[in-house]
Amino acid sequence: MAARSKARKRAVDVLYEADARGTDPVTTLAERVALADPPVNSYTVELVEGVHANSARIDTILADYAEGWTVQRMPGVDRAVLRLGLYELLWRDDVPDAVVIDEAVELAKTLSTDESPRFVNGVLARVLRDGPREGPRDRPPDGPGVGSGLPVEDQ
16 A cells, blocks of 8 residues: 555544544544554645644535535545545645545545445545635646745735
8 A cells, every 4th residue: 555545544544533532633643643553644644634724614515515415424434534535635736636536435445335435436526526626726837826925916
């Protein structure tokens, strides 16, 4: 299993655990980092922190695109996989869309029910096709965008 795939699986584990315990994912992550058994990859940290930072928007998008399901009614593992997938799909510009969806589907196959891979694929594909563009992927490909660190008048 590739390093980023392992990092995604660990991120889903942390997100699921925090959701099941009703705790903050970053706190749960900090506990896992402190234990270091197994060690927590830096990409896992980025993913959990990114999902947490954008959690309200992610859940709003999930509610809008998960036809027939509320976010709270979804199986916990599916919810964690979808939150991670949406974060990577909409806020990470270093991972191709097809890779994000494929990785999320594989996680659903490995960790959840027989129906979960199709559900995860459907939700992420709808968001990709019809959904909002967020974060770095919302910037034009050439030149700095909002959040580049440059004052707006200098851009």
